Amino acid sequence: MVPLNHQNRKPMSFGDSLELINGTIVLNDKVDNCNLFIKNGVITKIGVDVGEHNKIDASGMFVLPGLINSHTHLGETVFKNLISFKGLYEYIRKTDDINTKLRSNTSFVRAASGYKSIVDFIKEGITTICAARCATECDNAGLRSFSGYIFMKSKKLQHFIDEFNEAFYDYINNIKTSKLSKPILFLHSIEYVDSDTLELISKLHKTYKLPFTVHLSETKYGEAKVRKNFGCSSTELLNSYGLINESALLVHCCYTSETDLQLIKKKKANVILCPTSNKRLNNRTPSLKTLLKLGINTSIATDGLATNLSPSLLAEYKYLAKIENINMENKSFAMLTTNPAKALGIKAGAIQKGNLSDLILLQPEKGYKFNGNIPSLFWHSKIKYVIVGGKPILLMDKYTTLNLSEVKAKFDLARTMVFKAV
Numbered sequence: 001m002v003p004l005n006h007q008n009r010k011p012m013s014f015g016d017s018l019e020l021i022n023g024t025i026v027l028n029d030k031v032d033n034c035n036l037f038i039k040n041g042v043i044t045k046i047g048v049d050v051g052e053h054n055k056i057d058a059s060g061m062f063v064l065p066g067l068i069n070s071h072t073h074l075g076e077t078v079f080k081n082l083i084s085f086k087g088l089y090e091y092i093r094k095t096d097d098i099n100t101k102l103r104s105n106t107s108f109v110r111a112a113s114g115y116k117s118i119v120d121f122i123k124e125g126i127t128t129i130c131a132a133r134c135a136t137e138c139d140n141a142g143l144r145s146f147s148g149y150i151f152m153k154s155k156k157l158q159h160f161i162d163e164f165n166e167a168f169y170d171y172i173n174n175i176k177t178s179k180l181s182k183p184i185l186f187l188h189s190i191e192y193v194d195s196d197t198l199e200l201i202s203k204l205h206k207t208y209k210l211p212f213t214v215h216l217s218e219t220k221y222g223e224a225k226v227r228k229n230f231g232c233s234s235t236e237l238l239n240s241y242g243l244i245n246e247s248a249l250l251v252h253c254c255y256t257s258e259t260d261l262q263l264i265k266k267k268k269a270n271v272i273l274c275p276t277s278n279k280r281l282n283n284r285t286p287s288l289k290t291l292l293k294l295g296i297n298t299s300i301a302t303d304g305l306a307t308n309l310s311p312s313l314l315a316e317y318k319y320l321a322k323i324e325n326i327n328m329e330n331k332s333f334a335m336l337t338t339n340p341a342k343a344l345g346i347k348a349g350a351i352q353k354g355n356l357s358d359l360i361l362l363q364p365e366k367g368y369k370f371n372g373n374i375p376s377l378f379w380h381s382k383i384k385y386v387i388v389g390g391k392p393i394l395l396m397d398k399y400t401t402l403n404l405s406e407v408k409a410k411f412d413l414a415r416t417m418v419f420k421a422v
Contacts, residue, residue: 016039016040016390017038017054017390018037018056018357018387019036019054019056020055020056020359021056021057022059023061023063023361024061025063026062026351026374027350036063036351036359041357041389042354042356042390043354043357044353044354045353046351056361056392058361061384062362062370063351063359064351064359064360064361064362065349065350065351065355065359066348066386066388067124067128067313067336067360068126068129068299068337068340069121069128069130069302069313069340070129070301071131071274071302071303072117072130072301072302072303072305073303073304073305074110074114074117074131074133074137076095076304076307077113077305078109078113078116078411078415078418079098080309082418082419083306083422087219088218088219088281091307092154094422095156096154096155098418100156101421102417102418102421106156111137112410112411112413114134114137115402115407115411118137118138118143119399119402119404121311122386122394124312124314125378125386126143126313127358127359127386127388128145128341128346129144130184130344131145131147132147132148132149132186133148133150134147134148135147135175139178139181140401141393141402142180142388142391142400142401143180143393144356144358145181145182146182146184146211147181147184148184149171149183149184150186150188151186151188152189152192153192153197154192157188161193161197168204171183179389180388180389183208184210184211185201185204185211185212187213189218189222189234190234190237190238191222191226198238198243199241201243202241202243206242210247211249211345212243212247212248212249213248213272214243214251216251216253217233217234217254217255217256218251218252218281219281222234222255233256234260235250235260235264239263244269245269246269246270247345248270249343250264250271250272252286253271253273253286254278261286261290261296265295265296270296270297270298271291272299272300272340272343273286273288273299273300273335274300274302274303274308275300276302276307276315276319277302281307288320288324288326289326297339297343299336299343300313300316300317300320300335300336302316314336317332317333317336330373330374330375356389357388357389357390358388359385359387360383360385360387362382363383363384364377364380365380365381365382368380
């Protein structure tokens with residue numbers, strides 16, 4: 001099978017500096033009509049025109065920080081609407097079986113799925129993602145990423161544990177050369193590993209100072225299984241290995257107890273919510289109101305696009321607001337920007353001097369009057385530019401790094417392969 005060839009397509013060159021002029025810049029809870037200067041991927045000045053020759057005229061547009069999707073699975077988009085499932089374990093079993101049938105085509109299918117996911121995320125204004133094994137695709141697309149080394153004892157992923165001594169260090173060395181991707185340790189869940197693997201992850205976490213992410217207490221059955229096997233909750237077990245801390249991203253937390261949440265608060269760990277996926281997999285979503293009351297740094301993510309179906313963080317935000325009966329306001333909009341930036345340890349999510357220049361430019365619909373509500377602005381606007389590290393990867397609706405025709409053709413072929421394997 002011929003691999004995807006996006007690495008041969010170079011981003012449009014804007015040099016090392018860029019200036020956005022005449023735009024309405026959203027600075028936290030206020031807006032300002034001013035210019036913004038970017039140098040070497042960082043916002044260096046906000047104010048008057050500095051005379052930079054590389055300019056984007058943002059007249060009539062709002063400039064906002066890019067959105068951060070702190071948990072997703074690029075390889076799952078290809079399964080969207082092709083398999084039925086009643087819960088997580090059936091979903092894992094069916095996708096594992098499909099990957100086994102695909103054999104030598106698995107890498108092609110996963111890459112095709114990955115690029116399609118990235119195209120969809122960029123269109124939704126997402127400038128950073130956190131996912132397992134995503135560095136190559138994201139680097140080629142110009143998207144910022146945290147690319148996880150995966151730990152999971154399953155048909156598809158067991159070899160990452162079996163071949164650890166060689167594979168992990170190759171992973172670390174390869175990602176060092178990337179300007180946009182950083183490494184993260186990705187534990188699928190406690191029930192898919194053993195004590196030796198937890199000890200290994202703990203050692204890597206401490207030695208390499210890598211952030212850590214895990215599906216925590218996602219299912220009622222899984223949490224009961226951990227308690228039976230280890231005599232404590234999943235949260236307590238991870239804490240015993242030193243894995244509940246400020247650089248831990250705890251995804252789902254559907255069946256965490258009040259005691260667990262207090263421990264998460266004490267250790268200043270981060271919680272990532274994926275409510276649509278939880279609903280479709282017949283799991284509950286933890287109370288956002290409780291998390292916010294406790295002061296736990298909480299973010300919203302899409303999860304994989306086969307269990308969620310939508311690449312839109314705004315749609316996920318809207319759904320969570322509906323089930324929690326809360327207003328969509330600027331303060332909670334931080335769950336898509338500054339909160340995940342804090343969880344991942346990057347200076348992003350807000351437009352301020354010294355932050356990464358990951359930005360989106362929105363063109364409001366005709367007649368729309370901005371009233372200060374950022375979520376409302378998104379619903380009434382179209383994303384015209386997406387800029388990552390000072391480089392436009394979406395430029396007036398056109399992708400500068402990816403060939404959309406190729407992405408579609410490869411994805412359609414991958415879907416056909418999966419359909420035949422179902």
